[in-house]
Amino acid sequence: MVREWGEAIMENASEKECVSLLTGCWAIWEARNKMIFEGRRVCVSEVLCRVRDLVEEMEESGSHKEGGSALEDCRLEERWTRPEQGSCKVNVDAGLCGQGVGLGAVCRDAEGGVLWGVAVQQQEEREPQILEAEAILLGLAEARRHGVTKVVLESDCLNVIRDLKSRSTGRSDIFQIYDDIHDLCSYFESVKFLFVRRKFNSVAHELAHVRPWQLGRRIWYEVLSQNIAEFVSFDLVNIR
Template sequence: MREVRNKWVFKKVKVDVFRVVRRVEELMRELNDDMSVAGEQEVCSEGGGRWLRPEVGWVKLNVDAGVKEGWGLGIGAVCRDSEGAMLWGMTEHRCATLEPSMAEAEAILVYMNKARRRGCSRIVVESDCKVLIDALQLKTKGRSDFYLLLDDIYSICNDFEIVL
């Protein structure tokens, strides 16, 4: 999917949305097949990284955000159960300008709210934004907009048994 995004961002070449959806469906089938064969806690992801299943009874919420000047930001999340099966996934485009760490924080806040509304209570949250995850784990406080978003995330964390 990265190649489709890069074609659009760097070459302004649009790809048929149905082709993208079909590719995502193929990737999901492959992932589910890999996970049923693996039978282990650790499963390899497409990018060569490692994805760890949450413990039984927990869900894992993987969030991401992307920012492009003049376009806005895109946020998305995938929620999976302890078997690695996708429970739900969502993406949104927002006409806003945020720093990348702020966009990631916004994504965590938005999708934790959605997870709560879907009845999730035991949740593991993953993001590729180390600055954000470190700040959340240390419960860092401050007065900038970034820290105000963190305060909102801390507040919603009270509704979950959570691991960041």
């Protein structure tokens, strides 16, 4: 019955609808595995955000390959890459969890070595895009606090990166955060905003979801917790 139902949907759905449906099924399966094998319960809102990000990433990637303009101003990183000598790369991410929300940022040098990583966890939930912008603000604020002068900042939220590069304006709350980000940029010699695939933003993602859950700010220097260090190693294996 389930198979017949699925086949009927696929036959009558558009290509985009099929992609969304299959992506949704995959995200639910991923959440189920996290609960069974990691003991981590993923809330519905996080699953929906995951589906949205995946579908958006596939659509934008397709436009890029076909010569579309969606990513003309947003360099797409296919893997984690070293920043140039004299610069540091800051990867950021945000996430919704059962207890609240988390922001994560990690800074690495031209050799790929971790300089610091920070996690901020709060109870007040906010819209995913606002959280992603707040993660960028966190990453830049920490970079300034640690004396970084040249920053390459990567996020897997395409909309926010695109807005920052185009200096989009508006009256909603997120544009106030954009203003704060641009004001903070004036304290650096240079800041580059890049969009990176989620797969290669895993260190920041894990920092945003770091366990045990703990309200407030935590920071690590050079050595991250064991489970997060594994993702650092993955980046280094695939580095270029």
